[in-house]
Amino acid sequence: MIFRDRTRAGRALAERVAEAVGECGHRPIVLALPRGGLPVAAPVADRLGADLDIVVARKLGAPGRPEWGLGAIAEDGPPVYDQDNLRYAGLTERDLSGTLDAERLELRRRVRRYRGDRPAPAITGRVVVLVDDGLATGVTAHAALRWINGRNPERVLLAVPVCSPEARDLLAPETDGVVCLSAPPDFCAVGRWYEDFGQLTDEDVDEVLRRYAHA
Numbered sequence: 001m002i003f004r005d006r007t008r009a010g011r012a013l014a015e016r017v018a019e020a021v022g023e024c025g026h027r028p029i030v031l032a033l034p035r036g037g038l039p040v041a042a043p044v045a046d047r048l049g050a051d052l053d054i055v056v057a058r059k060l061g062a063p064g065r066p067e068w069g070l071g072a073i074a075e076d077g078p079p080v081y082d083q084d085n086l087r088y089a090g091l092t093e094r095d096l097s098g099t100l101d102a103e104r105l106e107l108r109r110r111v112r113r114y115r116g117d118r119p120a121p122a123i124t125g126r127v128v129v130l131v132d133d134g135l136a137t138g139v140t141a142h143a144a145l146r147w148i149n150g151r152n153p154e155r156v157l158l159a160v161p162v163c164s165p166e167a168r169d170l171l172a173p174e175t176d177g178v179v180c181l182s183a184p185p186d187f188c189a190v191g192r193w194y195e196d197f198g199q200l201t202d203e204d205v206d207e208v209l210r211r212y213a214h215a
Contacts, residue, residue, distance in 0.1 A: 001162070001182040005196040006039035006133050009161035009181075013040065014047035016179050017129055017159045021048060024154075028127040031055045033144060034114060035200035036190075038208045041131035044159060045212065048129070052212040053121040054205070055130065055147060056111050057140045058103040060096050062089050071096060072140040073107060075120060077147035082139045114205055128153045132160050133197075134190030135180075138167030145174040162193045 003009035021028060028050040032041035038054070045052035060071035060079065070089060071081035079100055081093055128148055135141055141158060148156055158171055159179040164187035172178050182193065191197035 001184075001193065003161055003194050005194060006036065007043060009133065009194070010040035010043035010131075013131075013159055013161050013179065013181060014044045016181065017044050017157065018047050020157055020159075020177050020179050021127060021129065024127045026126065027051060028129060029053060029121060029123060030129045030131055031121065031123075031144070031148065033057055033130070033132040033140065034110075034205045035202070036133040037131050038205055039200070040133050040161060041129075042208055042212075044129060044131055050129070051121070052208075054114060054209070055121075055144045056107055056114065057144045057147075058107045058110075059140050060099050060103055062091070063095070063099065069137050069139045071100075072143035073100070073103060074140075074143040074147040075107070075111070077143060077150060080139060080143040080146055082137060085137070085139075113202060114209065123148060124152045125154050127155045127157070129157045129159050130175075134193065135160050135163035135167035135171070136187070136190055138163070138170050141167075141171060142174065145171060149174065162190065163187070 030041050030045040030050045030052050032038040032054050034054050057074035059069040062068040062070050070085050073079045155176040157177045158175045162182045163180045165183045168183050
């Protein structure tokens with residue numbers, strides 16, 4: 001399944017998420033992982049009549065190979081590590097202490113940049129849908145789910161258009177359900193499954209958040 005772009009993927013995902021959420025007695029909240037998760041999350045929030053906000057997370061990359069995620073952090077939560085990848089890299093959690101410190105600083109900067117003076121979203125007792133544009137290792141979403149679950153939601157769903165089967169299986173125990181339109185065995189990378197997978201900017205994030213804050 002190849003998606004035209006993130007917005008169209010979100011529209012397709014929204015119907016499946018609505019089925020999974022079902023009837024709930026209060027307004028659910030959709031949380032996107034910025035930047036790429038927001039254009040996917042917006043149609044989902046529209047379909048559910050839900051609030052839309054973000055949860056900010058950062059990948060902990062391998063030294064010299066920052067694109068290889070060995071762990072992640074979300075908001076003010078504890079780090080989550082991919083133990084299999086750590087062993088494969090011949091590293092320990094302590095070896096990533098410098099990376100962790102640097103990414104915490106960048107995470108705080110991004111929280112200030114995207115959220116300003118607004119508090120973190122209130123999710124206690126609510127149905128929460130975490131959305132991203134796709135999952136490769138799933139480690140960043142894992143950190144976000146741990147942060148969400150630490151705030152006592154009623155239910156937590158993870159929703160993505162495409163993911164690796166391994167990421168889906170890893171994260172299922174952290175949720176009350178995973179909604180994934182496609183989990184190809186030859187996954188390789190998220191961008192492979194989009195015709196348009198252009199880089200998004202902080203201004204793109206601002207535009208979506210302003211629209212929903214006004215609504």
